[in-house]
Amino acid sequence: MSCAARLHAPVGHSPRRPSAPTCSYLRLAAPPLRTWYEDGVTDLRAVTRTHIEQALEPIHGEAAKSRATALRSLFRVLKREKLIFRDPARTVSLTTAVVLPRPLADDMLRGALDRLSNPRDRLSFALAAVHALSTHDQRHLLLDDLDHSRAILRVRRTGKPVHTVYLDELTYRMARQWLAERHRRWPGTTSPYLLVTAHTATDDTRPPVSIQAINKPLRVHGHQAGRLRVDRILNEAQHTDDPLHLIRLSPRTAMKYIHAAHPHRSQSDPIMS
Structure with a gap:
């Protein structure tokens, strides 16, 4: 089902479409989700901080920031909806390179x-x-x-x-x-x-x-x-x-x-x- 497809809403509620940021986050989170599934992780409650860090390790710069944001948003929502007991992405942070000054020639x-x-x-x-x-x-x-x-x-x-x-x-x-x-x-x-x-x-x-x-x-x-x-x-x-x-x-x-x-x-x- 595409991101633009209607989500199944609870009984008594009208269906709604996900927002553009939500679609973007789902696309960014898809690769690690697919990798975890292929590795046998079929329940997101089993995802640990190590899984998150391994998903971010191969990429750098803006790509890493975007994926980290997407995963944090995903697990934040799951925690809020009580679908998971703990948020494995909450304490994961990226190491930002500090540009140090250099002397003039x-x-x-x-x-x-x-x-x-x-x-x-x-x-x-x-x-x-x-x-x-x-x-x-x-x-x-x-x-x-x-x-x-x-x-x-x-x-x-x-x-x-x-x-x-x-x-x-x-x-x-x-x-x-x-x-x-x-x-x-x-x-x-x-x-x-x-x-x-x-x-x-x-x-x-x-x-x-x-x-x-x-x-x-x-x-x-x-x-x-x-x-x-x-x-x-x-x-x-x-x-x-x-x-x-x-x-x-x-x-x-x-x-x-x-x-x-x-x-x-x-x-x-x-x-x-």
Whole structure:
């Protein structure tokens, strides 16, 4: 009987057609159901977690996710209808591959600053590649966040403490060069932001620069602020295996960079497994 055929309904109830998702789940669950039957499992109450895991083992990616969802849905319904006593698929989970960050090739970074002629682009490059500031961080930097007396930059993040960046000599020099260029081109601008473009410097609503304004000039030379930031954090991780040290650069993903830089120290804890 096809999936579109009417199901036998209880006495006193009108028959109904299965929904499209139900048909899809039945098609996905059919191969393992057929295999179990051929192996002598004629009662779904005899299906165990091992059966479920063996049904998922030969396939990977989206196909495995789809089959797992179908089997979980099938056994959830059977359990709800009291046709089985326990749900063998309830605790089965797929191992999701974690994509770890990879460093940029040395030749991609060599001479990069020399190829950037605009002072603002050079500063953006340094803020990402040296100080691991994201495009979001850079877009919302204020003029007042740059403390010339101490050569520090305050990064304000919503809901988080102010992050203090201690500028190296090169980055601070590029910041001063950009401020000189900024004042030369738009002496009357009222924009409160450190980074401006021809559009934002003259816009009375005083918007921040766009993500594209930061990334587009870098892409011309094969770079992107976010990728430069990842490379910087990974480089830092290669010199330490202490996640607390990395929190100042990337508080939400410190352990990912530790695992990428020190794979031999990333074995799972058997107690926590």
